[in-house]
Amino acid sequence: DAxxxxxxxxxxxxxxxxxxxxxxxxxxxxxxxYWYRQIHSQGPxxxxxxxxxxxxxEMASLIITEDRKSSTLILPHATLRDTAVYYCIVRVGNAGNxxxxxxxxxxxxxxxx
Amino acid sequence: ExxxxxxxxxxxxxMTNKKSLKCEQxxxxxxxxxxxxxxxxxxxxxxxxxFKEQTENNSxxxxxxxxxxxxxxxxxxxxxxxxxxxxxxxCASNPDxxxxxxxxTRLTVL
Numbered sequence: 486d487a488x489x490x491x492x493x494x495x496x497x498x499x500x501x502x503x504x505x506x507x508x509x510x511x512x513x514x515x516x517x518x519y520w521y522r523q524i525h526s527q528g529p530x531x532x533x534x535x536x537x538x539x540x541x542x543e544m545a546s547l548i549i550t551e552d553r554k555s556s557t558l559i560l561p562h563a564t565l566r567d568t569a570v571y572y573c574i575v576r577v578g579n580a581g582n583x584x585x586x587x588x589x590x591x592x593x594x595x596x597x598x
Numbered sequence: 599e600x601x602x603x604x605x606x607x608x609x610x611x612x613m614t615n616k617k618s619l620k621c622e623q624x625x626x627x628x629x630x631x632x633x634x635x636x637x638x639x640x641x642x643x644x645x646x647x648x649f650k651e652q653t654e655n656n657s658x659x660x661x662x663x664x665x666x667x668x669x670x671x672x673x674x675x676x677x678x679x680x681x682x683x684x685x686x687x688x689c690a691s692n693p694d695x696x697x698x699x700x701x702x703t704r705l706t707v708l
Contacts, residue, residue, distance in 0.1 A: 521697075528600070528688050528699030529641070572641075586697070588641040 488512060488575040494593040497567075503560040505592050507573030510554040517576040518549060519586060520558045522569040529572065532558065563596045570594070601625045604689050604700035612708050613679060619703045621672040621689030630672045631697065632664060635686040647672060679707045 490508045497503040509518060519534040533540055533547045535556075540547045546559040560567055572591040578584040602623045611617050621630065632644040646654035647666040661683075663675040672689055684707045690697040 526701070528602070528690070528701050529697075530600070530699070531696040534695060585643060586641075590638070590640055 488516075488577075488587050489573045489589045491571075491573050491589060491592045493590070494595070496595050496597060497560075497563045499565060499596055499598050500562055503563040503567065503594060503596070505558040505560075505571050505573075505594065506555065507557070508555045509573070509575055512553055512575055513577075514553075518547070518553075518556050519574040519576055520545070520547065521572045521574060522567075523572070523591070524566075524569040532571075534576070563594075565596050565598065568594060568596045600698040600700065602689060602691055602698050602700035604687075604703050606703060607701065608704045608706075610706045610708065611676070611679065613681070615679075616675070616677045618676065619674040619687055619689075619705075621674075621700055622670060623691045623698070623700075624670055625691060625693070625698065626669075627691035627693050627698070628669050629692050630666060630669075631690040631692075632672065632674055633688040633690065635688055635702070637685075641688070645674075676705075679705075681707050683707050 488509055488511055517534050517536050520532040521529040523529045532544050533542055535547045535549055549556045570591040570593050574586045574588055576586050605620045628649050630647045634642045634644055643656050644658045645664045650666045661678050665673040686702045686704050688702045689700040
């Protein structure tokens with residue numbers, strides 16, 4: 486079963502920040518939070534991941550609450566190409582073969598002109 | 599482009615047919631995965647290979663038979679499938695933290 490809950494869908498205006506929330510209240514201390522997105526007719530694409538600290542890369546920022554029970558993915562200036570399904574995922578297991586990504590149903594983000 | 603390719607992109611087959619899906623990556627990754635993505639269901643992990651050895655079979659029916667002849671190629675052999683097996687089949691590879699996905703094969707079983 487998925488360890489995350491996300492809103493089914495969200496809208497965002499082009500050029501504005503998109504803030505996608507995720508709840509993972511049962512996350513364990515050594516489990517990472519990952520974000521992927523899937524644009525229509527393509528495979529999922531990695532965005533970012535984190536454990537405790539906030540993370541930023543060229544695609545997005547990840548804000549994880551201090552109790553680690555929730556997180557927010559921020560796309561700072563959404564474009565039409567950011568329209569996709571965004572998956573918040575918990576990676577379970579230790580190093581090597583035991584690691585698994587537990588996928589949920591994601592949030593369908595529509596960026597509107 | 600992630601560097602992971604899958605062929606064919608679309609496949610229609612009857613329940614008595616035998617077909618194979620192919621995945622290829624030349625990224626130097628040693629772990630490769632097959633996932634199934636059905637409508638309105640989360641991505642389901644099917645098989646995992648590490649250094650050509652199968653390390654995970656997630657209770658997949660025997661009508662799906664994976665093969666990993668080397669670290670760059672992964673196959674999924676299909677036989678006597680059911681209509682409920684219609685889905686998007688995704689291949690992925692990863693070096694460590696990030697999985698690289700192919701575009702998938704859209705399979706329809708009639």
